[in-house]
Amino acid sequence: MITQRQNQLLNGIITEYINSARPVSSQLLEKKYDFGISPATIRIEMQKLTDKGFLHQPHTSAGRIPTDKGYRFFVDNLPEEELAEFEEFGIENWFEKQLGSSLKFIQAVTKNLASASSGLALGYLLGEKILWKEGWKEIFQEPEFTEAEFITKFIQMLEEFEKNIEDFILEFPVETRVYIGKENPISKAKDFSIIASKFVFPDQGGIFAILGPKRMSYPKNIYLINSVVKLLKNY
Secondary structure (H helix, E strand, O other): OOHHHHHHHHHHHHHHHHHHOEEEOOOHHHHOOOOOOOHHHHHHHHHHHHHHHOOOOOOOOOOEEHHHHHHHHHHHHHOHHHHHHHHHHHHHHOOOOOOHHHHHHHHHHHHHHHHHHHEEEEEEEOOOOOEEEEEHHHHHOOOOOOOHHHHHHHHHHHHEEEEEEEHHHOOOOOOEEEEEEEHHOOOOOOEEEEEEEEEEOOOOEEEEEEEEEOOOOOOHHHHHHHHHHHHOOOO
16 A cells, blocks of 8 residues: 555654654654655655545645554554563563552552553453543643643543443453544544553453543553553463
């Protein structure tokens, strides 16, 4: 669908946009990356990616930002070695001791997910019907949340997620699922992404999820969710 060079450019644009929350220009890409092509060629390739629906140009003179299609391509083609870069979080240390009860343990893991991801982390135990929401401070530090309308939409999306969480648990496959923008099974969620996975602990089901703007660090957050669920299986 796209060439290797376009793939490299798309990865660079998405990485820069995740880090800066600003449209990415061809000048920035030329300065920070060694693609081995001229600035004019970078602009041509960016336009091709835009025409194919992977990028969007907010204003005539602005740089590009990823579309849902661009994010999806990025997520679906994440190399394993990129996920492994986040081993520094030492997730195994979260599991060093039982914190008195399953409830306290899941709450502690949810707090750690929020702190590491800079998103809103949810932990839910199906048998107990208890939902933990951690990371309000982290999520409201993201630049998108300076807009009141964005905050309102996020709260509405979260409320619907909570209301239907048991249905989502039943529908989720075993592996981690990433919902991007319009892919979300929730109305008014086109500006957000959800990364979620089922877990079993110790003998009841549940779900962990990270919610945030589409401009989230997908490699890091996927690694966090995958690692937590994997460790819970052996805990």
